[in-house]
Amino acid sequence: MLKRMSLILCTFIITIMMTVTFVPADKAQAAAGSVVSQNGQLRVSGSNLVNQAGQTIQLKGMSSHGTQWFGQYVNYDSMKWLRDNWGMTVFRPAMFTQDGGYINDPSQKNKVKEAVQAAVDLGIYVIIDWHVLGEQDPNVYKQQAKTFFSEMANLYKDYPNVIYEICNEPNGSAVTWNGKIKPYAQEVIPVIRSIAPNSVIIVGTGTWSQDVNDAADNPLSYSNIMYTTHFYAGTHGQWLRDRIDYARSKGVAVFITEWGTSDASGDGGPFLAESKQWMDYLTNRQLSWVNWSLCDKTEASAALVPGASPYGGWSDAQLTASGKFVRDQMKAGTTPPGDGIVSGKTYKLVNVGSGKALDVNAAGTADGTNVQIWDDNGSGAQQWVITDVGGGLYKVINTNSNKGLDVAGTANGSNVQIWSYGGGLNQKWSIISVGGGSYKLIAGHNGKALDVNAGGTANGSNVQIWDDNGTNAQKWNLYKLN
Known part of the structure; x- marks a missing residue:
């Protein structure tokens, strides 16, 4: 049909096209x-x-x-x-x-x-x-x-x-x-x-x-x-x-x-x-x-x-x-907070890569009890009070044991455990939004991220620290419980 249009009409259309901003197909x-x-x-x-x-x-x-x-x-x-x-x-x-x-x-x-x-x-x-x-x-x-x-x-x-x-x-x-x-x-x-x-x-x-x-x-x-x-x-x-x-x-x-x-x-x-x-x-x-x-x-x-x-x-x-x-x-549902951390409130931390919760092994309360991931079960072993301690850092205290999220070392692969809170930098964390409602937790003493070993997804996969690499094994959705 366009081939049958007059030259004048074609010129008019071209002129219009040059003056209009078209939305792309995307x-x-x-x-x-x-x-x-x-x-x-x-x-x-x-x-x-x-x-x-x-x-x-x-x-x-x-x-x-x-x-x-x-x-x-x-x-x-x-x-x-x-x-x-x-x-x-x-x-x-x-x-x-x-x-x-x-x-x-x-x-x-x-x-x-x-x-x-x-x-x-x-x-x-x-x-x-x-x-x-x-x-x-x-x-x-x-x-x-x-x-x-x-x-x-x-x-x-x-x-x-x-x-x-x-x-x-x-x-x-x-x-x-x-x-x-x-x-x-x-x-x-x-x-x-x-x-x-x-x-x-x-x-x-x-x-x-x-x-x-x-x-x-x-x-x-x-x-x-x-x-x-x-x-x-x-x-x-x-x-x-x-x-x-x-x-x-x-x-x-x-x-x-x-x-x-x-x-x-x-x-x-x-x-x-x-x-x-x-x-x-x-x-x-x-x-x-x-x-x-x-x-x-x-x-x-x-x-x-x-x-x-x-x-x-x-x-x-x-x-x-x-x-x-x-x-x-x-x-509404249960959605991750989008407006930052509310100091003094209780959270569960769910790993993005596995969908499992940050958990204290067997609900232990002793110093040195291991931290892992496990199916979300609503227990105190999976609930953490996050409190601002100044300097952009937070302490993360397990409600069941009243003990802090603690790193036993500085190297990649150093284990994460619970320990009586003493205020050391290995028990303080930066909590940084990475978008989409997810956060990374960075250890205060060495800048390494809270990480699930080898990106594991099974119950009992170990939690450690590792160089911040942006993977889902280091991303956590934080759900405020109170």
Whole structure:
């Protein structure tokens, strides 16, 4: 068409273009100060999702229900309300393949595009979800998946907002990681990567995305891959958390792309005490999560009561018990302090690299008792009073023993222990923000950092001092307890 325009019109357009500043395709700047403008293109580092500066990031958000049934809730206004009033940083439009989804109605992809554009405009992250469920085996619609993801990657290759989830919940006894899911991923991932080489791609696992341990034993060879685990608080408990910890100990990264306060049916409950246990677990490990679901269906896992507005502005009366719980977890939760240390307050210190708490071995109280990392259990052995002692230094006193965090030496690898506080520089620490709510603790006598030996993630991994190197083994999230 442009070739048929007159020279005068072409000259006019060129003149206009020279006088207008265009926004580049990368629209992270579209929402200044947003989570995307601050964190940029995400990537996977070890078992963590990290931002462009290499800092661990925890995304929290909502998933729609199936767009073919509840697509009215997937729109700019509802997503803006969730961002501004709930603190949402990631949204997941659930595009089913079957049951009236993409395979039956390819126009369902337009709702995904609407969600992505809204996320770009709002400066939040978005997960493009190929919602495998009824067909069980993702290979059933593998060719259609390739076509879909090729289109999506071509559209959004320049946007740091977009994350790809290539199979929601493979299921059925014959659909194993080694036999069906990994081979599928090995065909679909290259389609995306040939177009969007830096993208984060999330891969479902067997038994409705609960067999993450199988994936960890035989992971994909690509970079920037995460594996999903789905849980419903009324059905899935400690055994599934153990699987996640096992997978992370093997060096793979986990993203909870779907969880509910109900039982596994989506109904029953809500089980809020069990949900809170899961939320504390995810927060301590800085694992990103997306809640199921933003809809007004009459079931326990729905966030909205029947008839709630599709466009946000929801009062408490328009939220279910689940919706109010999820809002509160997303909006506040247990988050690291962002405004510095409050002297004299009690904190738990959670290592970014492992998600485990700074802990006194066996809750010991004697001088010289070893300090290690251990699963967060809320005990006094994991609680520390941090007090300003002047000169930019703090003492860190264990509440169970009333003894100070102490270094037994000056060399790399010198052990950290508890000892009666005597005011020596080996018992004083600089506590320095490294961004993203994380801190490093620097020993006052030699400038070395509080460090987990060899970046260990297992219970009992030793805590020592080492040259400050910026790794996650030396980053700690501080949670104020009083």
